[in-house]
Amino acid sequence: MGVVDRSRTIPILRTDSKGDRLRGRGLLLVDTLTDEWGTELYRWGKQVWAELKETEA
Template identity: 60%
Template sequence: MIVTRPTENWIRLGAVDRSKAIPMMRTDSNGDQIRGRGLVIVNSLTERWGTDLDPWGKQVWGEMRVEDAA
């Protein structure tokens, strides 16, 4: 897990792997399947998400807005 703060108002959480396959959000998962729900969860918890390709693999990331603590 990679955690960064690209701006004062956003936190970015990323997961990396060596695969260059771009993930697709599945909408056909039923309750009995073990796999296929990751991006559905990321989409519901973050305001925006995406995939960055690197020479060694990829990073799937999601960003959340941070509210002012003051």
């Protein structure tokens, strides 16, 4: 799975929200819920992709 946008800014995983209760935890959630994630740059923007963790039924 992945999401795209037109920004070429690489996202940074932050473990400290710096007191901001509403922002800065998106990649922390992605990191927790996935086996692997990364960023691919394109000339027009980027894609952030992730492979979800397998769960036992």
